[in-house]
Amino acid sequence: MKKIIITGGAGFIGSHVVRRFVKTYPQYDIINLDKLTYAGNLANLKDIENEPNYRFVKGDIVDLEFINNLFAEEQPDAVIHLAAESHVDRSITNPLDFVMTNVVGTVNLLNAARNIWKGRYSETRFYHVSTDEVYGTLGEDGMFTEQTGYDPHSPYSASKAGSDHFVRAYHDTYGIDAIVSNCSNNYGSFHFPEKLIPLAINNIKQNKPVPVYGKGENIRDWLWVEDHARAIDVIFHKAKAGTTYNIGGHNEWKNIDLITLLCATMDKKLNRPEGTSAKLITFVTDRAGHDLRYAIDSTKLKNELGWVPSITFEEGLEKTVEWYLENEEWLDNVTSGHYQQYYNTQYNHR
């Protein structure tokens, strides 16, 4: 494999994947294809932007002509596809944006890859990065395995489910070498502060209310983003064509317990008296269709490819808090302008 297009490389997880590939594989030519929506930010890649094996191309995966031309010109050997609309709350307000980017955009990439890879599928690879949310919600017990049936509830998870089905259909119908991984909730540096952990860090820092949906009883399985990027690296290089891997941290947290731990960590880091930040916790109207619990069984990935998470949640959360406190400029930049408008629309009525 020589030339890899990584889509969505200016986003949260994508930037960690791009950084890892650029640094670990100097022999690869890495092209970061990103539209730079509100969630895409080239500042996420400042440290590697001048590396000789890295290039940025601005473009929209929904634009079929542009994608076909790019693939014809660049002749990539592989695609690692992360570009997506990724926030559940935004999908409730604007579902069509999610259908366009997540479903139509993915099919455009598959078509473009198929056009240039015909006859040499065994030397190429289409890696689709997806989410555990496609499996729907769990009750109090059980975990999602690769055999769990799809049962998405939000427009976001429905659009990701649609894209996963298309990727597998292109493998089964046309023989494309395609793989899918479904990962649990990520956290870490460069996470846009519309998602729970960075939003709470930002609000606590500014002494603003920390909105917890419903009673805070929903459970998510949290994985450090650099462990996800490492899993993608291992799967990309070792998985057999047509396979699926679940990726997760065996790290379930009730939202309210997570926020309580985060508040205690923030008090410590900001030298505030114990209990100060927890006073900011505010219960607000629940999300519509809010999935109760996600938990990933990643035994297949561990047994077949040897991947396990590298750090505990407490360590990862502390590193994350430190990163946000040390990178105030990044946080201030992404929370200026449109962010304020989003925040007011999203939270004022709750």
Ligand code: NAD
């Ligand atoms: P993100 O929202 O931070 O980044 C998405 C990136 O895609 C941005 O850089 C954005 O500019 C780009 N993009 C959006 N629409 C585009 C388009 N039409 N054309 C080109 N680029 C476009 O998302 P993330 O959290 O980094 O998630 C990345 C991928 O991983 C997504 O596919 C998501 O479904 C999946 N995933 C995320 C999580 C999580 O916890 N964040 C967990 C599992 C899977």
Ligand code: TYD
């Ligand atoms: P989020 O970070 O949006 O990820 P996802 O919905 O993809 O799991 O939300 C994580 C959990 O936190 C989810 O149960 C919704 C909840 N949540 C809040 O309680 N308050 C908030 O302000 C946000 C953004 C999320």
